Amino acid sequence: MLSADILLVLPLLIPVFSASIAVLFYKSNVAQRWTGVVGAIALCIAGILLFMEVRESGILVTYLGNWPAPFGITLVADHLAATMLVLTGILTLAVAVYSLGAVGEREEHFGYYPLTHVMVMGVCGSFLTGDLFNLFVWFEVMLIASFVLLVLGGRKIQLDGAFKYVLMNVVASTILLAGVSILYGITGSLNMADIAHRIHDIGEPGLVTVIAILFIIAFGMKAALFPLFFWLPASYHVPNIAVSAIFAGLLTKVGAYVMIRVFTLIFTEDIAWTHEIILWLSVLTMFIGVLGAVSQFEWRKILSIHIISQIGYMTLGLALYTPMALAGAVLYVAHNIIIKANLFLAAGIGHHLMGSYELKKLGGLYKYFPIFAAFNLLSAFSLAGVPPLWGFWAKFTVIFSAFQAERWIPAAFAIFVGLLTLYSMMKIWMYAFWKKHPEGDVPEHIQKKKVPLTMMIPVAALTLMTIAIGLFAEPVIEIAMTAAEELLEPERYIHAVLEAAP
Amino acid sequence: MEPLLAVVAGILFAIAAYLLTRRSIVKMVIGLVVLGNAANLTLFTMGGLTRGASAIIPYPETAPVGDYANPLPQALVLTAIVIGFGMLAFALVLAYRSWQELDTLDPDGMRVAEPIATEEDK
Amino acid sequence: MMRSLILQTFTRLLVTLMLLFSLFLLWRGHNLPGGGFIGALVASAAFALHAIAFGVASARSILRYDPRTLMAWGMIFAGAAGLFGLAAGKPYMTGLWLEIHIGESLLKLGTPLIFDIGVFLTVIGMVVAVIFSLEEEEF
Numbered sequence: 001m002l003s004a005d006i007l008l009v010l011p012l013l014i015p016v017f018s019a020s021i022a023v024l025f026y027k028s029n030v031a032q033r034w035t036g037v038v039g040a041i042a043l044c045i046a047g048i049l050l051f052m053e054v055r056e057s058g059i060l061v062t063y064l065g066n067w068p069a070p071f072g073i074t075l076v077a078d079h080l081a082a083t084m085l086v087l088t089g090i091l092t093l094a095v096a097v098y099s100l101g102a103v104g105e106r107e108e109h110f111g112y113y114p115l116t117h118v119m120v121m122g123v124c125g126s127f128l129t130g131d132l133f134n135l136f137v138w139f140e141v142m143l144i145a146s147f148v149l150l151v152l153g154g155r156k157i158q159l160d161g162a163f164k165y166v167l168m169n170v171v172a173s174t175i176l177l178a179g180v181s182i183l184y185g186i187t188g189s190l191n192m193a194d195i196a197h198r199i200h201d202i203g204e205p206g207l208v209t210v211i212a213i214l215f216i217i218a219f220g221m222k223a224a225l226f227p228l229f230f231w232l233p234a235s236y237h238v239p240n241i242a243v244s245a246i247f248a249g250l251l252t253k254v255g256a257y258v259m260i261r262v263f264t265l266i267f268t269e270d271i272a273w274t275h276e277i278i279l280w281l282s283v284l285t286m287f288i289g290v291l292g293a294v295s296q297f298e299w300r301k302i303l304s305i306h307i308i309s310q311i312g313y314m315t316l317g318l319a320l321y322t323p324m325a326l327a328g329a330v331l332y333v334a335h336n337i338i339i340k341a342n343l344f345l346a347a348g349i350g351h352h353l354m355g356s357y358e359l360k361k362l363g364g365l366y367k368y369f370p371i372f373a374a375f376n377l378l379s380a381f382s383l384a385g386v387p388p389l390w391g392f393w394a395k396f397t398v399i400f401s402a403f404q405a406e407r408w409i410p411a412a413f414a415i416f417v418g419l420l421t422l423y424s425m426m427k428i429w430m431y432a433f434w435k436k437h438p439e440g441d442v443p444e445h446i447q448k449k450k451v452p453l454t455m456m457i458p459v460a461a462l463t464l465m466t467i468a469i470g471l472f473a474e475p476v477i478e479i480a481m482t483a484a485e486e487l488l489e490p491e492r493y494i495h496a497v498l499e500a501a502p
Numbered sequence: 503m504e505p506l507l508a509v510v511a512g513i514l515f516a517i518a519a520y521l522l523t524r525r526s527i528v529k530m531v532i533g534l535v536v537l538g539n540a541a542n543l544t545l546f547t548m549g550g551l552t553r554g555a556s557a558i559i560p561y562p563e564t565a566p567v568g569d570y571a572n573p574l575p576q577a578l579v580l581t582a583i584v585i586g587f588g589m590l591a592f593a594l595v596l597a598y599r600s601w602q603e604l605d606t607l608d609p610d611g612m613r614v615a616e617p618i619a620t621e622e623d624k
Numbered sequence: 625m626m627r628s629l630i631l632q633t634f635t636r637l638l639v640t641l642m643l644l645f646s647l648f649l650l651w652r653g654h655n656l657p658g659g660g661f662i663g664a665l666v667a668s669a670a671f672a673l674h675a676i677a678f679g680v681a682s683a684r685s686i687l688r689y690d691p692r693t694l695m696a697w698g699m700i701f702a703g704a705a706g707l708f709g710l711a712a713g714k715p716y717m718t719g720l721w722l723e724i725h726i727g728e729s730l731l732k733l734g735t736p737l738i739f740d741i742g743v744f745l746t747v748i749g750m751v752v753a754v755i756f757s758l759e760e761e762e763f
Contacts, residue, residue, distance in 0.1 A: 013706075013716075016703040017703060023693075026690075154599070159604065
């Protein structure tokens, strides 16, 4: 087996090298495409190796540059981070294959492949880092790449959406920086484990709670929590659908992930106050998000506003703060990375066939493309939480633990929002797949179209993954439970980072 | 010195908040600059200030001699400045291109991505 | 681009001087003020000056490589610099030093220098790419 030192840097090195090699091939789109696919396969393998090692020997730590723990930058992988990396690898691979058919030559020429890899590097870095300032840097790596990806192509609608996205995200990063700096001021450290170790002895619970609120705002903006989500519906539907898919799968989930990380490791002093705020924000996020989705009639907009509603479930799991609830949150983040991206990819196929995302201009897809329709329906069911799919287990765990914690109102909202999710997913189904095409029958040139294999295979693979995990849920739930136990015992994380330092 | 800088940082945050709510994307970008600098100043002040002592180790020595400033916030602020500079450059180009394409500087007039619903839509 | 004899004459001298100075900054960067980033900014300033005096086409030809290529090689160098630590069984990015004795003096070559060269190339590529594309834009 490879050592922890190697395993932990591979998810960062592979994207750097794939991005660089893709840039070197800037003249040849074909070479760039294959670099993209090969890099994604390598990332996938690296993620799986890391995950297996974490399963075997617990939390892995490496000290970059051999600088001992509180001083240098540490990379840490526990169950949660390793799971996220595996899913990032799978999603990157799916989108890389999908891009072969979906991304235009112009976008390829302006660096679509290198930028995706730089963004994935930022995502992996955010998952792995054990240092708050380093987290800020990875966030910025991720953001600057996502900015350029968002405007790639330079259409009017993209510039409009991108301005709002850029503005809100830069503000969020700056607030994060301010929060990190105050935390550094009172603890004298930037290493998360070291801060967690010291923060209870400082005796400034008020100040710590203020910083916690700064972090809620900063990460809440990244994760699109109520009332900080308005940049998301303005921007996620504007870029190429492959870009939308990878954004939807990864970016907001990074926000949710760091929120889970920070609010189980560092800000555990005043749970009754901070987690209560997160709880009610989650309820509002779920509810407002789904209402937004119900009112839309554009395929991508419905999906992108749904992201907000789904984020609410994840933070709800965090706010309940029981082992089961956290396991639910982990399951939910994991499920959403795959299924949300998959629904976007499916919407891309719909657009490829019909030439529009406006539900009112669509229709009849089921009649002529039944296999594609089936995959889309199963993914939509999984998102809404229909048993026995993966989404059901995620939703069930969160709602069940809300009942266990005797939080009746959040639990009731979570169920009600699940129904509305089903309703809006059904709306896509009714309009795009089931009802007649607005011109009577589907025009003949569309009937003759075939779904390109490069687009179909990723959608099929990700859908089959949700079905398989839904049917054989036990090992996955077991992993989520282990991750939750690790999160609820921060001593293990602190011990792994600080005690093993060279 | 720290309380003074803390107040300055506070004033900068207030200015930034004001600028970010203006109805002109150029003013909003200026707001981002001020906001970034406010955060950098906070970071710098939080590391503690030392007067007249740099964090450079004189040649034959291997450890700092006498008083020296905390080098960590300096390194962090430098990183944050470089990142902020990159973000600013991007935001400026984006604002310029938006103005060229959308022909407006008023964010309320930027309705391409989220058009106002017409009667037909309802 | 401006056709100014004074600017062009001085640019010829200055560009050489600035490039040498940027290498000097890169070289001393590990233990003294300087380093890859700051050196690269000086070098990019030299290319920018040349582009102002003689035009972007001429500046591209003295740069010889496409800025994107420089950027890519820079990232590869910076990423690969850390691999030496891994190969030695230590964590990624661990600094390793090679000590060469030449007569009386001691030459210390280390992996941080490779990292700095990587940063140097990436930043030159990035800044020069931006400056060139801004210069080439028609207003």
